[in-house]
Amino acid sequence: MNVDASGGTVGKALDVLDRVAEFNRPVRFAELLAASPYPKGTLYRLMQTLTREGMLVFDPDRQSYSLGVRLVRLAHAAWRTSSLAPIARPHLDALAAETGETVHLAQLDQAQVLYVDKRNTAEPVEMYSSAGKVGPAYCTGVGKAMLAHLPEETLSQIMPLQLFHKFTEHTLTDEAALRAQLAEIRAHGYGFDREEHEPTIICVACPILSERGRVLGALSVTSTTARTNLAALEQLVPRIQQTTTAIAAEVQDWRFPDTVAQ
Template sequence: MAKDIPAVAAGNQVRSVAKALMILNLLAEHQREMSLGEIAKEMQLAKSTVYGLLATLRDFGYLEQSPEDGKYRLGTRLFVLGNVVADSWDVRKVAAPFIQSLVDELGETVHLVVLDKGEVLYIDKRECTKSLRIVSQVGTRLPAHCTGVGKVFLANLPAEEVKSIISTKGLSRYTKNTITEFHLLEEELKQVRQQGYAIDNEEIMESLRCVAVPLRDYTGNVCAAISVSGTLSRFEGDELESIVSLMVRIGREISLHLGYRA
């Protein structure tokens, strides 16, 4: 990994800072405690160099060291900073009361999502005690092509950007309903643009249907999306039409609070 550290001259980056950040990324990717030797091996750096970086990160709270075996893990300081970042996202603050009202009215799970590096990233989740328990959590990443929120984003991106995302991420199949051919996805996205909402019809998970709508900021760009999810039996016929109507209305209201003016 050390060879991936950018040269200072190439991007005005400080190599020691770059190495420290790579250690944080390494621990985040492995999602477990790691020893000095393991980290040094992965980084392809001398233990003495890595030790100094680890000690500095530990002293500032970005890492914690186990008193039993001396291994390192991510520290609570990162959690604090993460919450600061999360709280600074206006879309979360603005959308929060609307999301809760949807949960209270529909009794189903509601997600708030952004598009990040071609994938959908879940930044808020609210669920009713009576709703279908969905295996998702804040921080979860899912493909865009087979989720309602993902299709909302793709439908509002330039065609070339959509092609680039699909070329990189592919069209993996998760269920029998997953769209795995690009021309069919294009047709689906055209329909999403026309109707202003997207439906995930058992495309990521069997027996699960989702309705998603875009949230637009003051520039008119889709900055986020919300979705409500439930079982097929609760998301069909007149009830589905009612849910779609409510979601479209709430999506517009949140967008207005984000400064969007049609």
């Protein structure tokens, strides 16, 4: 999944972190060794370093490694400064309240969609259960909305990384089909998820664009075919765009509170 191969030591170290993350549970050295392209000694020292640095934690009881809490601390900062979530929060609240539907805020992480916040009127906000989750870009509303507004150069870089797994019978399964839809989305300024990722789940999504047209993220309102339909969701577009515009506007200033550092 990760197209590293970049020679650098830090690249490898981060790659190891990713691999540990993929296990989703504490992992033994030998397991990781089997899953890594690195020779024993190299991997060993890499993990030593990462452990010493607090990015990994070694559990002596279980003889296994997990991601370290230092990551949580870093991510806290990342989330605050580099994600749209803190700004978007009140807007999401309002939108979710008004529509009564689930609202997703996402950004691009490499070739995938990373959900940075979520409002679900039914259940209360679950920490990290939404923030931090990743999903495919080619078959989600937010994903396509972002892809559609990417410069061709970037798009052609991440297009080959799309897996085009056929989740449902509506999933777009090749680049041509996707590109056709992206053009459409670009023209309209919004796009749909037509049960492409999960059956009965539909959504309408709008990109969040900077003044200069750079893709900052995307916002979607999700529902089910049991409750509503695409036409009804389309009615919400003006309201959603009102939100995305507001968020984009705030982002413009936001970036420099310029309070004295420290």
